[in-house]
Amino acid sequence: MTVQEFFRKIFFIEILKGLSLTLSRLFTKPVTRRYPKQKRPAALGFRGLHALVRNPATGDVKCVGCGLCAAICPSRCIYIYTSEGPEHQKIVDRYEIEVLRCVYCAFCVEACPFGAIVLTPHYEYANYRREDFYMTKEKLLENWDKYMGDKGLDYFDKFWNPKSSHFTTPEGQAVWRHKDG
Amino acid sequence: MNIFEYSIFEYFLKPGSFDVLVNIIIILVKIAIVLGVVMFHVAYATYFERKTIGRMQVRMGPMEVGPHGLLQPIADMLKLFFKEDIIPEKADKTIFYIAPIVSLMAAMSSLAVIPFYKDFAVANINIGLLFILAMSSLGSYGIILSGWSSDSKYAFLGGLRSSAQVLSYEIAMALSLVGVMMMAGSLNMNEIVKAQAEYPTGLYLIPQIIGFFVFVVAALAETNRTPFDLPEAESELVAGYFVEYSGMRFALFYVAEYVGMIIMGCLAATCYFGGWTIPWYIIKILPFLKYVPGVVWFTLKVYFVVFCYYWIRATVPRYRYDQLMSIGWKLLIPLALANIAITGIIKVMVK
Numbered sequence: 001m002t003v004q005e006f007f008r009k010i011f012f013i014e015i016l017k018g019l020s021l022t023l024s025r026l027f028t029k030p031v032t033r034r035y036p037k038q039k040r041p042a043a044l045g046f047r048g049l050h051a052l053v054r055n056p057a058t059g060d061v062k063c064v065g066c067g068l069c070a071a072i073c074p075s076r077c078i079y080i081y082t083s084e085g086p087e088h089q090k091i092v093d094r095y096e097i098e099v100l101r102c103v104y105c106a107f108c109v110e111a112c113p114f115g116a117i118v119l120t121p122h123y124e125y126a127n128y129r130r131e132d133f134y135m136t137k138e139k140l141l142e143n144w145d146k147y148m149g150d151k152g153l154d155y156f157d158k159f160w161n162p163k164s165s166h167f168t169t170p171e172g173q174a175v176w177r178h179k180d181g
Numbered sequence: 182m183n184i185f186e187y188s189i190f191e192y193f194l195k196p197g198s199f200d201v202l203v204n205i206i207i208i209l210v211k212i213a214i215v216l217g218v219v220m221f222h223v224a225y226a227t228y229f230e231r232k233t234i235g236r237m238q239v240r241m242g243p244m245e246v247g248p249h250g251l252l253q254p255i256a257d258m259l260k261l262f263f264k265e266d267i268i269p270e271k272a273d274k275t276i277f278y279i280a281p282i283v284s285l286m287a288a289m290s291s292l293a294v295i296p297f298y299k300d301f302a303v304a305n306i307n308i309g310l311l312f313i314l315a316m317s318s319l320g321s322y323g324i325i326l327s328g329w330s331s332d333s334k335y336a337f338l339g340g341l342r343s344s345a346q347v348l349s350y351e352i353a354m355a356l357s358l359v360g361v362m363m364m365a366g367s368l369n370m371n372e373i374v375k376a377q378a379e380y381p382t383g384l385y386l387i388p389q390i391i392g393f394f395v396f397v398v399a400a401l402a403e404t405n406r407t408p409f410d411l412p413e414a415e416s417e418l419v420a421g422y423f424v425e426y427s428g429m430r431f432a433l434f435y436v437a438e439y440v441g442m443i444i445m446g447c448l449a450a451t452c453y454f455g456g457w458t459i460p461w462y463i464i465k466i467l468p469f470l471k472y473v474p475g476v477v478w479f480t481l482k483v484y485f486v487v488f489c490y491y492w493i494r495a496t497v498p499r500y501r502y503d504q505l506m507s508i509g510w511k512l513l514i515p516l517a518l519a520n521i522a523i524t525g526i527i528k529v530m531v532k
Contacts, residue, residue: 021496023237026237
């Protein structure tokens with residue numbers, strides 16, 4: 001045992017170091033986000049509650065009922081029922097999503113050739129009733145108005161068709177920033 | 182004289198007994214003051230602990246009830262008061278009922294001899310220090326009884342661990358305080374403080390630094406606090422000796438633990454930090470400080486010790502059981518004995 005080790009042992013240098021660390025932390029600002037009062041904005045492309053895009057021209061869904069989303073869905077939670085209209089066009093009668101079975105992979109959003117379905121950044125939809133998680137077409141359109149509305153175009157533009165100017169780190173995200181920039 | 186014919190009222194009606202009555206009323210008022218103040222401090226000690234440890238872990242601690250969570254202790258108290266009181270089916274009911282009361286009684290009765298201010302102690306007895314040592318070890322009865330009567334392996338193990346721990350550490354603590362007794366020449370807490378005020382350094386912390394170190398470690402172990410909280414090690418024993426307790430009985434244990442902590446704080450303040458006095462050289466530099474009432478200095482010293490408890494809890498992980506025993510028997514007791522020897526030699530030489 002060297003003299004240094006002896007002193008370390010006698011004066012509990014390790015424990016004193018620990019005590020000084022905790023004391024210094026006492027005077028720092030807490031990192032806590034007080035969640036329900038202080039909400040963190042979701043990043044672009046956040047995969048939250050589902051919505052169907054409302055076509056501004058017709059006021060109805062953009063969806064044409066091709067069924068690609070239902071086909072690619074890994075948990076098979078999308079149900080589409082279509083019928084033939086007077087001019088032999090396809091009419092989407094019902095478009096339903098069982099939200100509780102969804103795994104939020106956003107394959108449906110990727111698969112959709114018309115950009116008709118999105119996952120909104122809304123994530124606070126806990127509920128006591130299972131029925132409320134069964135989304136019908138009307139509910140899904142309502143979701144679009146409520147949570148995407150004016151942000152919708154931004155979402156498709158920046159997230160699904162991004163330009164180089166869009167590749168910046170969101171303000172609230174914890175990243176390692178290099179000293180130079 | 183037949184004892185049955187002698188009622189207590191007749192005793193007070195005799196001439197000269199009025200003083201006794203006044204004394205009893207004074208003592209009752211003192212008890213009420215001390216109990217009220219200490220219970221308030223216990224309630225806010227829990228808040229202060231959660232807040233301090235929270236901030237040390239870069240969290241916020243309680244924030245929701247009242248401004249900055251200031252009403253949290255009251256909310257906790259109400260919750261515990263209205264909780265269902267569950268008693269295990271196979272528990273030894275009588276002992277199960279008695280155990281928390283024993284625990285609390287042992288902790289609370291130590292408060293009687295502590296001088297919060299000059300000559301303000303509920304009972305200014307000549308064996309004050311001995312009384313506190315006796316009572317703090319009596320507290321382990323409550324723990325053992327609760328552990329045994331709960332009919333739970335976790336509780337029983339917690340109780341056993343606590344008994345072994347308290348037994349081994351109270352030796353070290355008593356020996357560490359012997360140095361103070363030798364320097365003050367008294368076991369009376371008032372006398373100890375007065376002797377400190379007359380001492381050149383104004384407090385016994387400087388000459389008794391070894392004793393103080395032993396005392397602090399032993400006090401941590403005695404009150405079952407981290408890093409010696411093996412009796413209530415959450416990761417191994419769920420909650421230790423009070424696993425089976427709920428509601429108000431659980432609250433009694435909780436209060437007893439915090440009162441024990443405050444007692445240790447008071448003991449450290451009285452025996453090492455000079456109680457209600459401050460060193461004379463500080464008064465010489467800052468003369469206006471002598472107008473501050475002594476009880477302020479006393480409480481500040483107690484707060485400091487209690488803060489150190491939390492500080493250590495936020496920092497040091499729990500010791501293993503064999504480490505605990507080897508620290509107690511191989512390090513603290515020899516250190517305390519050496520401290521006694523050195524103190525004695527120096528005292529004789531100075532004389």
